[in-house]
Amino acid sequence: NAGVTQTPKFQVLKTGQSMTLQCAQDMNHEYMSWYRQDPGMGLRLIHYSVGAGITDQGEVPNGYNVSRSTTEDFPLRLLSAAPSQTSVYFCASRPHRDRGFNEQFFGPGTRLTVL
Amino acid sequence: AQSVTQLDSQVPVFEEAPVELRCNYSSSVSVYLFWYVQYPNQGLQLLLKYLSGSTLVKGINGFEAEFNKSQTSFHLRKPSVHISDTAEYFCAVNILTGNQFYFGTGTSLTVIP
Numbered sequence: 439n440a441g442v443t444q445t446p447k448f449q450v451l452k453t454g455q456s457m458t459l460q461c462a463q464d465m466n467h468e469y470m471s472w473y474r475q476d477p478g479m480g481l482r483l484i485h486y487s488v489g490a491g492i493t494d495q496g497e498v499p500n501g502y503n504v505s506r507s508t509t510e511d512f513p514l515r516l517l518s519a520a521p522s523q524t525s526v527y528f529c530a531s532r533p534h535r536d537r538g539f540n541e542q543f544f545g546p547g548t549r550l551t552v553l
Numbered sequence: 554a555q556s557v558t559q560l561d562s563q564v565p566v567f568e569e570a571p572v573e574l575r576c577n578y579s580s581s582v583s584v585y586l587f588w589y590v591q592y593p594n595q596g597l598q599l600l601l602k603y604l605s606g607s608t609l610v611k612g613i614n615g616f617e618a619e620f621n622k623s624q625t626s627f628h629l630r631k632p633s634v635h636i637s638d639t640a641e642y643f644c645a646v647n648i649l650t651g652n653q654f655y656f657g658t659g660t661s662l663t664v665i666p
Contacts, residue, residue: 469652471654479658480559480656480657480659482656488652528596530597541599541602544596544597544598547596
């Protein structure tokens with residue numbers, strides 16, 4: 439299993455540009471989440487999904503959209519990039535609690551810089 | 554609401570010395586507790602977790618943590634650190650009936666030769 443994969447690893451955008459961060463998992467996990475990591479602030483939840491077709495907002499959802507058309511994929515869209523979105527983005531997945539609770543598995547991250 | 558506090562943002566310690574990284578949480582309901590480690594330029598990986606049972610939990614790389622319900626704490630310990638333990642450590646909480654994980658702000662452990 440590849441686990442949780444994220445692309446790209448690095449990205450530089452100009453203010454106002456849009457882009458999609460890709461996340462995929464091959465573990466058949468129901469739950470998937472997007473976090474951003476900023477110095478001194480730990481990980482903050484952007485959006486999450488409990489299954490295909492179901493998404494919900496986390497702590498810092500503004501400026502981001504998500505969709506979950508398949509179990510495997512959970513892309514994160516930046517609609518109009520702003521310098522405040524410069525961060526490291528992590529995707530994570532975990533199985534449904536009914537299958538035996540487990541921890542979250544994290545992808546390697548995407549480092550995004552918005553100029 | 555749930556919150557996680559890691560009081561120490563940076564912890565320098567000499568090689569082979571013991572270390573304790575502190576984590577306190579606030580929750581009105583029962584929780585699951587986790588410690589994750591992040592090596593430079595990498596993602597997070599699980600060190601250990603407390604779900605139920607024994608309050609002393611052993612994890613990978615010689616780390617252990619003790620769940621103290623009365624003090625709402627889940628401190629991470631290692632009796633003798635190595636250079637390779639230099640990393641960022643995150644405490645996280647998940648309530649038993651919820652989906653979200655709540656992370657602390659992290660503790661940067663630096664092991665000095």
